[in-house]
Amino acid sequence: MADSFLSIQHVKKTFGDNTVVQDFNLDVGAGEFISFLGPSGCGKTTVLRMVAGFEEPTSGSIGIAGKDVTRLKPNQRNIGMVFQAYALFPNLTVAQNIAFGLKVAGVPRADSDRRVAEMLELIKLPQFGDRYPYQLSGGQQQRVALARAIAPKPKLLLLDEPLSALDAKVRVSLRDEIRAIQKELGITTVFVTHDQEEALSISDRIVVMYGGKAEQVGTPFEIYNRPSTKFVANFVGTLNVLEGTVTDAATGTVKVGAGEVTLKGKLNGSKAGDTLSLALRPEAISLGRQAGRDATLGGEISEVSFLGSVIRVRVGLGKEAVSLDTFNSPASPPPTVGEKAEISFSPEDVLVLH
Amino acid sequence: MRSGRFWAWAAFIVGAAYFFIPLIATLEFSLRMRRGTYSFDAYQVVLGDPRFQATFGYSVVVAVFTIILGVLVVVPTAYWIRLRMPYLRPLVEFITLLPLVIPAIVIVFGYIRMYGSNSPLPFLASARGTDILLIIGYATLALPYMYRAVDTGLRTIDVRTLTEAAQILGAGWTTIIARVILPNVLIAVLSGAFLTFAIVIGEFTMASLLNRPAFGPYLQNIGANRAYEPAALAIIAFAITWGCMSVIQFLARYAPKSANRPN
Ligand SMILES: Nc1ncnc2c1ncn2[C@@H]1O[C@H](COP(=O)(O)OP(=O)(O)OP(=O)(O)O)[C@@H](O)[C@H]1O
Ligand SMILES: [Mg+2]
Numbered sequence: 001m002a003d004s005f006l007s008i009q010h011v012k013k014t015f016g017d018n019t020v021v022q023d024f025n026l027d028v029g030a031g032e033f034i035s036f037l038g039p040s041g042c043g044k045t046t047v048l049r050m051v052a053g054f055e056e057p058t059s060g061s062i063g064i065a066g067k068d069v070t071r072l073k074p075n076q077r078n079i080g081m082v083f084q085a086y087a088l089f090p091n092l093t094v095a096q097n098i099a100f101g102l103k104v105a106g107v108p109r110a111d112s113d114r115r116v117a118e119m120l121e122l123i124k125l126p127q128f129g130d131r132y133p134y135q136l137s138g139g140q141q142q143r144v145a146l147a148r149a150i151a152p153k154p155k156l157l158l159l160d161e162p163l164s165a166l167d168a169k170v171r172v173s174l175r176d177e178i179r180a181i182q183k184e185l186g187i188t189t190v191f192v193t194h195d196q197e198e199a200l201s202i203s204d205r206i207v208v209m210y211g212g213k214a215e216q217v218g219t220p221f222e223i224y225n226r227p228s229t230k231f232v233a234n235f236v237g238t239l240n241v242l243e244g245t246v247t248d249a250a251t252g253t254v255k256v257g258a259g260e261v262t263l264k265g266k267l268n269g270s271k272a273g274d275t276l277s278l279a280l281r282p283e284a285i286s287l288g289r290q291a292g293r294d295a296t297l298g299g300e301i302s303e304v305s306f307l308g309s310v311i312r313v314r315v316g317l318g319k320e321a322v323s324l325d326t327f328n329s330p331a332s333p334p335p336t337v338g339e340k341a342e343i344s345f346s347p348e349d350v351l352v353l354h
Numbered sequence: 355m356r357s358g359r360f361w362a363w364a365a366f367i368v369g370a371a372y373f374f375i376p377l378i379a380t381l382e383f384s385l386r387m388r389r390g391t392y393s394f395d396a397y398q399v400v401l402g403d404p405r406f407q408a409t410f411g412y413s414v415v416v417a418v419f420t421i422i423l424g425v426l427v428v429v430p431t432a433y434w435i436r437l438r439m440p441y442l443r444p445l446v447e448f449i450t451l452l453p454l455v456i457p458a459i460v461i462v463f464g465y466i467r468m469y470g471s472n473s474p475l476p477f478l479a480s481a482r483g484t485d486i487l488l489i490i491g492y493a494t495l496a497l498p499y500m501y502r503a504v505d506t507g508l509r510t511i512d513v514r515t516l517t518e519a520a521q522i523l524g525a526g527w528t529t530i531i532a533r534v535i536l537p538n539v540l541i542a543v544l545s546g547a548f549l550t551f552a553i554v555i556g557e558f559t560m561a562s563l564l565n566r567p568a569f570g571p572y573l574q575n576i577g578a579n580r581a582y583e584p585a586a587l588a589i590i591a592f593a594i595t596w597g598c599m600s601v602i603q604f605l606a607r608y609a610p611k612s613a614n615r616p617n
């Protein structure tokens with residue numbers, strides 16, 4: 001990609017004979033907010049640390065703004081980074097922490113003071129300049145860490161699970177704040193998380209990682225609605241998987257349990273007799289027939305959980321079962337277990353996992 | 355419960371007596387130079403003695419250089435081991451303990467054999483060279499205390515994350531050690547420094563065998579030849595040591611409070 005700002009090409013990393021990252025490729029556009037999402041140990045931190053320069057790739061190259069930085073030391077890369085926790089300098093005040101990078105770069109005192117005031121304003125802690133890190137809450141410390149990272153106007157901002165040590169409420173408000181600041185400054189950002197909700201809510205694009213590889217790169221909408229692999233489909237969101245057998249490849253008819261659905265143009269060259277995994281999100285299934293959702297299957301209600309505004313219903317279809325969500329409505333009581341029921345969905349929404 | 359408390363007090367009193375009675379006796383004796391009345395005459399004599407001033411001054415200067423050498427050697431070493439080579443820690447701890455096991459006299463005879471005027475490194479050929487050798491020897495003697503103090507200080511901060519945070523902000527090694535690591539272990543370094551000071555001020559073996567005009571040999575010399583002055587000197591030396599200890603205690607209270615307790 002010609003206009004890519006951060007370019008990671010065929011990067012591989014091994015520790016001893018343990019391959020932790022393999023053939024990792026990614027192009028990030030200027031100003032983009034990218035999340036690395038994946039289970040623990042899949043290599044998110046390792047890729048980020050290679051971008052930062054703390055680890056050297058075993059092979060492959062990393063470029064920032066058109067310049068190859070693969071062998072550059074971390075202090076020569078002009079990158080801002082926020083760590084998981086505990087990374088403020090305990091002997092320095094908040095203002096001195098924020099000014100650290102400016103001082104190292106030799107910014108004159110007056111300019112540095114102005115920039116620090118600006119940063120304190122940006123993170124909404126204008127009165128906190130003279131405090132020490134131990135006098136701040138976890139959320140405040142991470143905001144200061146963010147201010148410290150962006151004060152020297154880095155080309156790239158890296159965040160490695162900056163919110164994971166915080167409690168749920170602070171996590172949500174701070175992630176929105178990070179996104180707002182990122183948009184305001186237009187700084188290219190890579191954000192590591194293993195929380196899918198976090199990744200879906202704030203990213204321009206998400207890289208779903210598994211076993212040291214990028215499984216899929218796409219917008220949150222694409223990742224959620226068009227997962228390209230079984231792993232992505234299972235890892236992101238709740239998913240119903242039905243086993244089906246192709247009965248007629250030409251018309252796209254697939255036998256599921258006792259019923260049949262027609263999936264035109266989705267079979268990708270499967271032949272009659274092949275078995276397929278059909279995946280459906282709970283919100284893509286309705287109870288009863290609904291306009292626009294032409295595929296139907298009959299079954300029996302096996303479980304009803306009342307979740308407040310939403311009711312999650314489990315419907316048994318012979319050997320298989322699916323979960324679906326219906327909205328609660330005060331006027332109509334929820335379905336009861338044991339009732340016969342029909343589910344409907346649009347063939348469009350079915351993900352065929354080969 | 356009650357008898358438990360009784361025995362605790364009894365043990366405490368016996369221990370305190372064991373510690374304080376000789377001290378009080380020495381103090382009392384040091385005040386009896388003038389016949390029939392208590393006086394500070396012995397102290398006046400000692401403090402007014404030009405050899406006291408010269409040897410004490412010499413030892414203070416040697417102690418200061420020993421501390422500087424110790425800090426320059428120990429802080430980067432302990433830091434690097436925590437950061438990059440934790441597997442070497444047991445080995446380094448063992449090495450730093452050696453000076454406690456090997457008597458100073460063995461070390462100093464080793465020095466005399468190794469660095470004599472005919473050797474490739476003739477430290478002993480000149481007085482200045484011998485001073486340097488003495489400082490190196492003292493730094494070795496103080497190593498167990500200095501290393502442990504600094505290592506304990508480093509344990510209270512997340513060395514790796516702080517280092518990386520500083521690196522990514524553009525800092526090089528000198529800046530990292532001077533602005534991030536050292537200030538956070540300063541109290542630990544100071545307590546190591548005062549221990550070093552106390553050791554150097556009273557050391558006899560090395561200074562005597564290397565024939566340097568240090569305070570230790572002077573103490574010994576006075577002790578062998580006078581009556582009241584050694585008692586006064588003992589009290590003075592004791593006061594200096596205790597002064598150092600109280601300073602350490604006092605400083606510990608001002609250790610930077612850290613939000614960065616990794617464990
Ligand atoms: N310095 C190292 N030496 C050896 N193995 C390492 C090293 N750093 C990481 N690994 C291994 O590499 C793999 C990936 O680690 P990494 O920290 O990148 O995972 P992660 O995706 O960030 O996980 P988490 O979500 O738990 O932070 C792990 O199996 C880990 O044990
Ligand atoms: Mg990680």
